Amino acid sequence: DTAVSQTPKYLVTQMGNDKSIKCEQNLGHDTMYWYKQDSKKFLKIMFSYNNKELIINETVPNRFSPKSPDKAHLNLHINSLELGDSAVYFCASSHPNLASGGALETQYFGPGTRLLVL
């Protein structure tokens, strides 16, 4: 039973295309995240949603649009893909502990989606 799953695992596409990455968690968590890991292995948070509401929205081009149809899903749609979008995208989820500002919860990560833009 995969706790946090992502599809597709690999995605190769042409510059200018629009693509979506899907994330699902079966842990019953309320909070979900998208992270980007670039070619230098830097992991940076992009978005987080709590109960389908956007909480964190880092400085990300508006070509990236997250969508949360329900608590168990957080999809990432990318318009007009650019070469610099090539990276590994990780989804994560956690059960919120609002009193601690999120510190006491553990984030569970998916296996990642490797996106290559040609």
Added chain:
Amino acid sequence: AQSVTQLDSQVPVFEEAPVELRCNYSSSVSVYLFWYVQYPNQGLQLLLKYLSGSTLVKGINGFEAEFNKSQTSFHLRKPSVHISDTAEYFCAVRLANAGGTSYGKLTFGQGTILTVHP
């Protein structure tokens, strides 16, 4: 803003030898500290975390880390490594009692690849 520096990008070591992976952080406010491990083609898994209390924290798979506030460090150690410990290790920080748009936000270091040789 907080930042994390992992001082070694790669650490080769022989099986059954001890290992230390170094992590330093920078923050003007209190932080919580985490170590994650990423096995090949998998997502990140939490090894251990420091929130408060004893500065020596023990995690899974025989790993431990020591929080040193004066040196702003959180080095990861294992007294005897196994081949199966070969993976990439990420140090991360989170603002203590963060709320609003900082809720749940993890800031990662650039990772250290640990390679255990027989």
